[in-house]
Amino acid sequence: MMNVRDRILSQIKVNKPSSLALNEIPVFMGDDSLTNFKKNLESISGQPIEVNSTNEVESIVNQLFPSAKKIASSIIPGTVSIDTSSDLVSLEQVEVAVLRGEFGVAENGAIWLPESNMINRSLPFIAQYLVLVLKKNDMVMNMHKAYERCRPGNYGSFIAGPSKTADIEQSLVIGAHGARSLTVILD
Amino acid sequence: MSVNHASSANTFNRDFDRTTWHDESLWFVRQKRDKAVFSVSEFQQLREVASNIKEHTLSSLDHYLIEFEQNALSNGVHVHWAANAQEHNQIILDILKQNKATRIVKSKSMLTEECHLNPFLKENGFDVVDTDLGERIIQFRNEPPSHIVMPAIHLKKEDVGKTFHEHLGTPANEKDPQRLTEAARQHLREKFVAAEVAITGVNFAIAETGSVVVCTNEGNADLGVTFAKVHIACMGIEKIIPKWQHLGVFTRVLARSATGQPITTYTSHFTKPRDGNEMHIVILDNGRTQQLGREDFRNSLKCIRCAACMNTCPVFRRSGGHSYGFTVPGPIGSILSPNLDLKKYSALPFASTLCGSCSDVCPVKIDIHVQLYKWRQIISKENALPISKRWSMKLLSTVLSRHGLYNLAGKIARFTLRWMPHSITHNTLLNSWAKSRELPHPPKESFGTWYQKNKLK
Structure with missing residues (x-):
C-alpha cells in the first residue's frame, strides 16, 4: 500500500498541467545609494545615524540609552555577555543589542542579519532595543541583488525596522513583541 | 449546513456606521497598497514573473516537493506528509506528546486555521497560545479570524479594550492601542520565553535549499521559534518555490500588496535547527491536489495569501470576513472553498459583483473574477444553487429566450x-x-x- 507521501505525489503527477517553462527573472535595476537606503529606513520607523568610524559606536549607544544596564554586543564592550548557550532569563533581560548587519537593501530599508551575526538566535528579537551597525558602502539596490548576496546558512532574517503592529483598528504601534526601536549606525 | 452569505451580510449591515467604518478601514489599506505598488516602476512585470514562477512550479510540483524534502532532510529537518486536516493535526499532537510539551506558542498560520488545529489540541489537553496580536485578541474572544492578514479588522479598539480588561486585567475603558499593545507585549513575552514548542505557518518553501520563510511584522514567529526546543512549520503543498533567488520576486510583491509596506519587518529564513533542537515541517494536501486537477481553477493555487483581493472587494468590505463562513474569506476564498464542498459553499461565488478588481490587484495574476464566474456555471449545473436563485434563473432564462x-x-x-x-x-x-x-x-x-x-x- 502506498503511504501518504507517495499518494500525494502520485495524485499531483496525474492532476498537474503539462510542463510550463520557467522564465529567467529580468534584471531590475534601482538606486543603491545610501541616501535612498536612509530615506526608506526612516519610512519604516528605523533611525539611521552616520558616523566616521566604528570607534564612535560605543558613545552613540551610550548617548541613545544612557540608563541601559544590560547591553549585549559583538562590536562594543557590552555589559552582559551573551553566547549561544545563554539562559532564558539573561536573554530576556537584555535591554540593548548591538550587532553587525551584513548589508542593507536600499529599496526598502531592510538589513540582512545571518545567525552568525546574532551572537544568539534569540537576541535580536528579545532585546528591548536593537542597534545594527552597517558599513556605508554595504548596500544593494533591491531584493534581487539581496538574494544574490546572501545564502540560507542555518537561519537568517531581513530586519526592516522595529517590531510593529496595526492589529488594533489599523493604528500603527511600534514595539509589538520584539525591538521597541531600531537604530542603524552607518560606519 | 450551507453558508448563507447574503443573510450573514445582512446581519453585518444592520449597524450602518460600523459597516461604513469597516469599509473605509479596508479601503485605506487598499490605498496604501496602491501607493507602495505605484512607487515600483516594474511592479506589473514583477506580477508577471511571480505568476510564471508559480505556474511553472505547479506544473512540476511533484518534482519540487521531492527536491524540497531531500534538502530539508539533509538539513536535519523532519518532514511529515498529511493528506487531510485530521492527519495534519494528529502529526502535531504526536510531536507534542513525544516532547511532553505543555507550553505551546503559534504564530499566524491560515493553514492551521483551515485544519482547526487549536480546538483539536484543546480536546486533547493541549493549550496553544496564538502570538500574533490580532490572533491573540480573537482567541480571547473565541472568534475565528475575519481577514487573513488582519485577523481582528472587524473589531474596534473599545472591543479590544473590553477583551483585554477581562483577560489581561487592563483598566476598564482602556482603549488606547499603544497601551493595549503594551499589555499584550508583557503577557506574550512571558509565553515566548517559556515556550517548549513553536508552531508557525510558511510563506515560502524553497526546493533548492529546503528552507522555509516566515514573514511577520511583530517578530512573533522568530521569538517563538528561537526560544522553543521544537519548531513545527505547517505548509500546503503549493507553498513551494524552486529557487532561493525567487524570493527576490516574492518579497518585493507580498508586503506591498498586503499592507502597503515595502517589505515585512521580519522576513526569516529557517533552514537548520539549533544544535540539539528539532525542526519539523508538515506538508498538507487537504484538497489541493484535487484543485490542481481542475483546469479552470488550478491557478488559484498560485495564491500567496496577501489579501489584496479582500481589501479591494466591494462585497467583502461591506459584508465582513465572518459572513463567508470559510477560513479564507473574500474573493480568493470563494474560488478555493467550492473545491472542498460545493454544496456547503455554493453561495460564495455569488458574493461578488464580478467587477474584476480582485484580479487587477492580485500579485500573482490569478484570474479570480473569471473563476468566480466559472464556479457559478458549475454550481448551477450541479443543481447546487439555492432554490430562490434556481427558480429566478429559470424564469429569467425562459423570458430572455x-x-x-x-x-x-x-x-x-x-x-x-x-x-x-x-x-x-x-x-x-x-x-x-x-x-x-x-x-x-x-x-x-x-x-x-x-x-x-x-x-x-
Missing part, C-alpha cells in the same frame, strides 16, 4: 414601474433587489420600438 414573452415582460415592467406606488415596486419582501437600491425611471418605450422609429430609412 422567448421574443414575445420578453416584449410583454418589458411592457408590464414599464407600466407597473410608472403606475404602481413606490412602496409596492420597492417592497423588499417582493423584490429583494430593491434593498438599498433604486430602480431606474422607466422609459416610455423599449429600445426596440425606439429603434424601429428612428433607424435611418
Whole structure:
C-alpha cells in the first residue's frame, strides 16, 4: 500500500498541467545609494545615524540609552555577555543589542542579519532595543541583488525596522513583541 | 449546513456606521497598497514573473516537493506528509506528546486555521497560545479570524479594550492601542520565553535549499521559534518555490500588496535547527491536489495569501470576513472553498459583483473574477444553487429566450414601474433587489420600438 507521501505525489503527477517553462527573472535595476537606503529606513520607523568610524559606536549607544544596564554586543564592550548557550532569563533581560548587519537593501530599508551575526538566535528579537551597525558602502539596490548576496546558512532574517503592529483598528504601534526601536549606525 | 452569505451580510449591515467604518478601514489599506505598488516602476512585470514562477512550479510540483524534502532532510529537518486536516493535526499532537510539551506558542498560520488545529489540541489537553496580536485578541474572544492578514479588522479598539480588561486585567475603558499593545507585549513575552514548542505557518518553501520563510511584522514567529526546543512549520503543498533567488520576486510583491509596506519587518529564513533542537515541517494536501486537477481553477493555487483581493472587494468590505463562513474569506476564498464542498459553499461565488478588481490587484495574476464566474456555471449545473436563485434563473432564462414573452415582460415592467406606488415596486419582501437600491425611471418605450422609429430609412 502506498503511504501518504507517495499518494500525494502520485495524485499531483496525474492532476498537474503539462510542463510550463520557467522564465529567467529580468534584471531590475534601482538606486543603491545610501541616501535612498536612509530615506526608506526612516519610512519604516528605523533611525539611521552616520558616523566616521566604528570607534564612535560605543558613545552613540551610550548617548541613545544612557540608563541601559544590560547591553549585549559583538562590536562594543557590552555589559552582559551573551553566547549561544545563554539562559532564558539573561536573554530576556537584555535591554540593548548591538550587532553587525551584513548589508542593507536600499529599496526598502531592510538589513540582512545571518545567525552568525546574532551572537544568539534569540537576541535580536528579545532585546528591548536593537542597534545594527552597517558599513556605508554595504548596500544593494533591491531584493534581487539581496538574494544574490546572501545564502540560507542555518537561519537568517531581513530586519526592516522595529517590531510593529496595526492589529488594533489599523493604528500603527511600534514595539509589538520584539525591538521597541531600531537604530542603524552607518560606519 | 450551507453558508448563507447574503443573510450573514445582512446581519453585518444592520449597524450602518460600523459597516461604513469597516469599509473605509479596508479601503485605506487598499490605498496604501496602491501607493507602495505605484512607487515600483516594474511592479506589473514583477506580477508577471511571480505568476510564471508559480505556474511553472505547479506544473512540476511533484518534482519540487521531492527536491524540497531531500534538502530539508539533509538539513536535519523532519518532514511529515498529511493528506487531510485530521492527519495534519494528529502529526502535531504526536510531536507534542513525544516532547511532553505543555507550553505551546503559534504564530499566524491560515493553514492551521483551515485544519482547526487549536480546538483539536484543546480536546486533547493541549493549550496553544496564538502570538500574533490580532490572533491573540480573537482567541480571547473565541472568534475565528475575519481577514487573513488582519485577523481582528472587524473589531474596534473599545472591543479590544473590553477583551483585554477581562483577560489581561487592563483598566476598564482602556482603549488606547499603544497601551493595549503594551499589555499584550508583557503577557506574550512571558509565553515566548517559556515556550517548549513553536508552531508557525510558511510563506515560502524553497526546493533548492529546503528552507522555509516566515514573514511577520511583530517578530512573533522568530521569538517563538528561537526560544522553543521544537519548531513545527505547517505548509500546503503549493507553498513551494524552486529557487532561493525567487524570493527576490516574492518579497518585493507580498508586503506591498498586503499592507502597503515595502517589505515585512521580519522576513526569516529557517533552514537548520539549533544544535540539539528539532525542526519539523508538515506538508498538507487537504484538497489541493484535487484543485490542481481542475483546469479552470488550478491557478488559484498560485495564491500567496496577501489579501489584496479582500481589501479591494466591494462585497467583502461591506459584508465582513465572518459572513463567508470559510477560513479564507473574500474573493480568493470563494474560488478555493467550492473545491472542498460545493454544496456547503455554493453561495460564495455569488458574493461578488464580478467587477474584476480582485484580479487587477492580485500579485500573482490569478484570474479570480473569471473563476468566480466559472464556479457559478458549475454550481448551477450541479443543481447546487439555492432554490430562490434556481427558480429566478429559470424564469429569467425562459423570458430572455422567448421574443414575445420578453416584449410583454418589458411592457408590464414599464407600466407597473410608472403606475404602481413606490412602496409596492420597492417592497423588499417582493423584490429583494430593491434593498438599498433604486430602480431606474422607466422609459416610455423599449429600445426596440425606439429603434424601429428612428433607424435611418
